[in-house]
Amino acid sequence: MSNGQNDTGRREMTGAEMVVQALKDNGVKHIFGYPGGAVLPIYDEIFQQDDVEHILVRHEQGAGHAAEGYARSTGKAGVMLVTSGPGATNAVTPLQDALMDSIPLVCITGQVPTTLIGSDAFQECDTVGITRPCTKHNWLVKDVNDLAKTLHEAFHVATTGRPGPVVVDIPKDVQFARGVYTPPQTAPRTSYHPQVQGDLDRVKEAVALLANAKRPIIYSGGGVINSGQEASELLRELVELSGFPITSTLMGLGAYPASGKNWLGMLGMHGTYEANMAMHDCDVMLCIGARFDDRITGRLDAFSPGSKKIHIDIDPSSINKNVRVDIPIIGDVGHVLEDLVRLWRATVKADKKALYPWWEQIAKWRARDSLAFKTNDEVIMPQYAIQRLYELTKHRDPFITTEVGQHQMWAAQHFHFEKPHHWMTSGGLGTMGYGLPAALGVQIAHRDALVIDIAGDASIQMCIQEMSAAVQFDAPIKIFILNNQYMGMVRQWQQLLHGNRLSHSYTEAMPDFVKLAEAYGAHGIRCDKPANLDDAINEMISVKKPVIFDCRVATLANCFPMIPSGKAHNEMLLPDEATDEAVANAIDAKGRELV
């Protein structure tokens, strides 16, 4: 088998060549990375081919979030390549981020040669040890003959079942060593077999329960997006057939269109009044691909007390973890929904009239207009900025990423998503600095699309260095900063919990974002008057290179409605009730301890 390729695709090559070959064989077109001593052999191989395009970031964290954005917007695995030691430790944040949001992310790390492992060598760290709790699985490959199989397995594990991040740690001597490359196999390891098909009897039970519901609600999450386009279509079909109201988690926005008539808006801590009240008062809850996160449930012992709950999830450990459910269905959302919709069509004669009283009640909650805010002629309200951004870009089908904080919640509330895979945000981990590199990753995958990072002035500075990568790779991402000079969400919590003592949540020295954009070779725009906002946004869209938009907004606006910590869904703080006094007393001593 010397050098020549035989029938089965097995051939001899170096470890570094295997990495590139495995990327090609797993359909990878782009990877995000940063070179260093322990990955130089792989970079040398990347240099000598054109099939896989490498995007050079400016910090390994950026590579990870870019790969996440790429994965989230395409449904394919995102791939990052970093060196040993600091390269690997810098990857930890995106790995944990991808773990919590179930994003398929393959991270290839260089490692010091096997002979030096354990000697505290230069740029050595225990990569598999450090990344063990923040990956779905990880591998240290000590024998070049295991490398190809391991890489294929890594892609398989990352992209199947509940998707997640994986790490393959490759010592430098293994990259140089020659061995036999094997192409991807269909037979996965025996201990890994995610359950895809749901138990049909349970689905039948669920349909029977749903068919007789008087006050039903569908609560969908990121699992619908992860399951693929078809799952979103089936979800829409189910809503159409049943006439049920639907709400979604932060991660699930876009699976059901915001323009749909059954849409209640997002639920949870900063969700709409109607969505949370409907969750609280429903008699049957259908949870699809969501995990009853604490940001969704609020106080657990008062969470939807009168309802029967159905939970569809591919991960058995998500069932009954936080909330007890009556009918658990373990399986892929798409597969289960297919059965559910088919059974519904075959057995249920929908009586949509039976739902009229429920819809009337919902209409009353809706009339509270919980997302309302007072507009102002002098200063730009942050909610208004998002509204205008939405109105002026919606016809372009934009991809939206965010950082983490108030701006993220305002984006979720006031930007409306019609399609899955168009909303990229750090939900579980809440990683400030996610949005800019994620936008870069999205733009690399969708060259002609409009990609906007809705950012805050604090978050944007956490991965601002990736502007340089965006310029280098002609990625015309738009960074729309809601600049209020505060870490707004931190300040909001200090007002709620800590007697308005604003400890270190104000940024006294702020860079000039317009000059900063220009320094990077991008385009800078500043706007501080509502009257000029539309023109400025249109300018941003028309510029064919990366843009930083410094949108100066009202500095003290807070994000409402809100379920204060330790409170239940029906104890929301609404914007018109959020006086200074109400804010100061919203959370009791017990709630103060919660996150």
Added chain:
Amino acid sequence: MNAQLQATGSAYFISKETQRPEIHTLSVLVDNEPGVLARVIGLFSGRGYNIESLTVSETEHEKHLSRITIVTRGTQHVLDQIKHQLERIVPVHRVIDLTVRAGELGQDRPLERELALVKVAGTGDARVEALRLADAFRASVIDANTEHFIFEITGKVSKIEQFIAIMKPLGLVEVCRTGVAAMNRGPQGM
């Protein structure tokens, strides 16, 4: 190993846990590959579960399968979570709650045995008494000179605990225990 008994999870879990904690024995069949034990132990420490006893060894050499026996304490809700979380680990093949299985089979509890080496030093009456008691416990002498014995004792955890307690005033020097090995009675495998 860590004494947290509450259900872990959300910070919003402020409702009182009404279930009582129970002690269960789990059998975990895993691929014997580097790091697999660290994954299992890391799961327990990372999520705040208890380990009362842990035993691991390769049991099927050709298939490179190891069997990990974990004695843990928690409410039924936590025990269910532990099982599901263990099953998520990629090299884990199967997780059996032996205590639950024993109940299903109409048995009191699974068979559980532990081995201990117990070193006792002394002379005179204490020495004679130690040997007499060891005999009563069916512990065997595996090393001795005129000043000490090392006993090997196998049995239920309670028996070993009792033996060690009895040896304490008779010149107990040190103890080494294997942790619990367990399986269910009857013809079926795990």
